Amino acid sequence: MNINLTLIGQMIAFVCFVLFCMKYVWPPIVAAMAEREKKIADGLAAADRASHDLELAKEKAVERLKEAKEEASGIVESANKRANQIVEEAKGAALVEAERVKASAQAEIEQETNRAREQLRSQVAALSLAGAEKVLGAAIDREAHADLVDKLASEL
Amino acid sequence: MAGENQTVSEYIVHHLTNLTFGKLPAGFERYDGSIVADGGAWVMAHGGDEASAMGFSAIHVDSMIWSIGLGILFCWLFRKVARNAESGVPSGIVNALEMIIEFVDNTVRDTFHGRNPLIAPLALTVFVWVFLMNLMDLIPVDLIPSLLTLFGVEYQKIVPSTDPNITMGMAVGVFILMLYYSVKVKGFGFVKELTLNPFNHWLFIPINLFMEVVGLLAKPFSLGLRLFGNMYAGEMIFILIAALFSAGVAWMVPAGLLQIGWAIFHILVITLQAFIFMVLTIVYLSMAHEDH
Numbered sequence: 001m002n003i004n005l006t007l008i009g010q011m012i013a014f015v016c017f018v019l020f021c022m023k024y025v026w027p028p029i030v031a032a033m034a035e036r037e038k039k040i041a042d043g044l045a046a047a048d049r050a051s052h053d054l055e056l057a058k059e060k061a062v063e064r065l066k067e068a069k070e071e072a073s074g075i076v077e078s079a080n081k082r083a084n085q086i087v088e089e090a091k092g093a094a095l096v097e098a099e100r101v102k103a104s105a106q107a108e109i110e111q112e113t114n115r116a117r118e119q120l121r122s123q124v125a126a127l128s129l130a131g132a133e134k135v136l137g138a139a140i141d142r143e144a145h146a147d148l149v150d151k152l153a154s155e156l
Numbered sequence: 157m158a159g160e161n162q163t164v165s166e167y168i169v170h171h172l173t174n175l176t177f178g179k180l181p182a183g184f185e186r187y188d189g190s191i192v193a194d195g196g197a198w199v200m201a202h203g204g205d206e207a208s209a210m211g212f213s214a215i216h217v218d219s220m221i222w223s224i225g226l227g228i229l230f231c232w233l234f235r236k237v238a239r240n241a242e243s244g245v246p247s248g249i250v251n252a253l254e255m256i257i258e259f260v261d262n263t264v265r266d267t268f269h270g271r272n273p274l275i276a277p278l279a280l281t282v283f284v285w286v287f288l289m290n291l292m293d294l295i296p297v298d299l300i301p302s303l304l305t306l307f308g309v310e311y312q313k314i315v316p317s318t319d320p321n322i323t324m325g326m327a328v329g330v331f332i333l334m335l336y337y338s339v340k341v342k343g344f345g346f347v348k349e350l351t352l353n354p355f356n357h358w359l360f361i362p363i364n365l366f367m368e369v370v371g372l373l374a375k376p377f378s379l380g381l382r383l384f385g386n387m388y389a390g391e392m393i394f395i396l397i398a399a400l401f402s403a404g405v406a407w408m409v410p411a412g413l414l415q416i417g418w419a420i421f422h423i424l425v426i427t428l429q430a431f432i433f434m435v436l437t438i439v440y441l442s443m444a445h446e447d448h
Contacts, residue, residue, distance in 0.1 A: 002208055003321060004178065006216040010223060010325025017227045017285060018329075022277035025234040029257055030276075032241035039243050 125153035164399045169204065171297060171395045174319060175311040176201040178214025202310065216319055223316035226288040230281070256284065260434070267438045270341075270445040275438060278333075282326065283434040289317040290387055290426035294419055297394045317387040317429075320380065327380030330437050334375065337444040375440050379433065386429050390422050 129149050162170070177200050184192040187202045200217075201207040207214060237253045246254055260280045268275050292315040301312040316322045338346045350368040351361045397418060400411035 002176075002211070002214065003324070004176075004210070004212050004214040004216070006174075006214075006219055006319065006321035007325040007328065009215060009220050010322045011329045013220075013224050013227055014281075014326050014329045017231060018274075018278050018281045020231050021234065021281045022274060025231070025238045026257075026277040026280060028238040028241045029234070029254065030261070032243055033254060033258065035243035036246075 121153050125149055128152060164402070167399055167402075168392075168395055170311070171301070172313070172392075173204050173207065173311045174216040174313050175218040175309060176207040176210065176214050177217050178207070178210030180206060180209055181211075184209050200310075216313075216321060218312050218314065219316045219319040219322050222292060222314055223289060223322050226292070226316070227285055230284045230288060234280075234284070256280070263435060264438055267435065268442045268445070270442070272337075272441075272445070274333075275441055278441075279434050279438050282330075282437050283430050286317060286326075286383065286433045287426065287430035289315065289322070290429055292316070293318075293387060293390055293394065293422060293426060297391070297398045315387060315391055317383055318391045320384045323384040323387075324376070324380035326433075327376040327383075330379060330440060331376035334440050334444040337441060341445050375436075379436050379440070383429050383433050386425060390418075390425055393418055394422075 132149075177198070179196045179198050180186070180192045180201075182192055182194045182196050184206075186192065186199075187206065199206075201210060201214065233249075234253060237250050240250070257280060260283055261276055264276045264279050295314060300314045304312045313319065338349075342349065350372070351365050352358075353364055353368060355364055394415075397411055397414045400407050400414070403411075
């Protein structure tokens with residue numbers, strides 16, 4: 001428990017270590033720590049900015065989506081309209097065609113009927129002539145009674 | 157442990173004796189009966205009597221070696237981190253040391269309001285160095301002295317902070333800094349502070365001077381002796397517990413438990429004492445910087 005030269009030795013060592021710490025230890029570590037602090041602060045700020053940007057982008061995306069939906073529904077609507085129109089047109093065309101076919105068929109039928117009628121008429125005339133010939137006994141002159149026969153045929 | 161041919165008190169005294177190298181005065185009768193020749197002799201002291209006879213011209217070799225060794229350990233460790241310091245993600249020991257540095261930095265910022273690039277590194281050195289010196293207390297008291305005895309080293313105190321020379325050496329270092337900054341910052345104001353405080357009248361100058369000087373001198377003493385006292389007491393209890401082991405087989409278990417308990421408690425003490433030393437250093441230097 002004696003006070004002796006150890007005290008002086010310790011003082012010298014103390015001074016040396018403090019100077020060493022002051023020169024070679026403290027400044028680089030504290031500088032690195034300060035730099036890291038700044039980096040982290042910058043990073044946090046950037047993250048904040050990014051999240052803000054994300055928010056904006058989300059809003060934009062929602063807006064775009066809405067627009068796109070509207071556009072799409074417009075397109076669908078017009079397509080539907082157009083389809084209806086096409087169907088209507090087709091319907092009209094089909095009706096016209098049907099009408100036309102019907103008309104031509106009717107005309108044909110009429111024609112056929114007329115032809116059949118003419119044929120029938122001429123056959124009836126011939127038959128009635130033959131009948132009359134048979135009744136009158138070939139006395140009737142074909143030429144002389146042609147008028148009469150035609151008249152008769154036309155009445156059929 | 158106390159040997160067969162050693163009483164408990166001899167054991168304790170042995171553990172409290174530093175390995176001392178110094179100059180014995182002429183005419184001193186040494187332990188083996190030889191008389192020191194004229195002009196004295198530089199020798200390793202053999203026992204406390206010889207160490208005391210050496211007076212001031214002696215040096216505690218063990219305290220110096222451990223203290224400087226631990227100081228170098230501190231410098232090496234922190235320098236290693238400082239050299240690789242970068243702003244990237246820290247890991248492992250870098251994290252731990254940066255935590256200490258941040259802690260010291262915050263303490264300095266809270267206490268010291270001036271601008272002085274010396275204070276923070278000084279506080280860091282004081283804190284870590286004192287902590288390391290105190291930490292030696294947790295090494296079993298007999299381990300290193302016994303090992304060294306095998307190599308012929310008679311005495312060994314491995315806890316430098318149980319040596320008043322070591323603690324007072326640091327305290328005096330701080331005291332010199334205090335005086336230096338007091339004079340540098342306050343100039344003549346420092347003299348006024350010593351003479352015209354607390355009674356601001358020229359008649360009271362001697363009384364003021366006496367009180368202020370006592371107050372001023374109390375600072376380094378409180379700083380150094382507090383650390384010394386705490387660590388010395390702690391060391392003493394470790395030695396007493398170690399002496400218990402020799403009291404008989406029945407004492408082994410309670411002594412072991414006491415040893416563990418005191419060691420755990422001592423972890424708190426060594427950290428706290430290092431912290432107190434650091435804070436008082438900062439506070440005293442802060443006072444030296446402040447003008448009233």
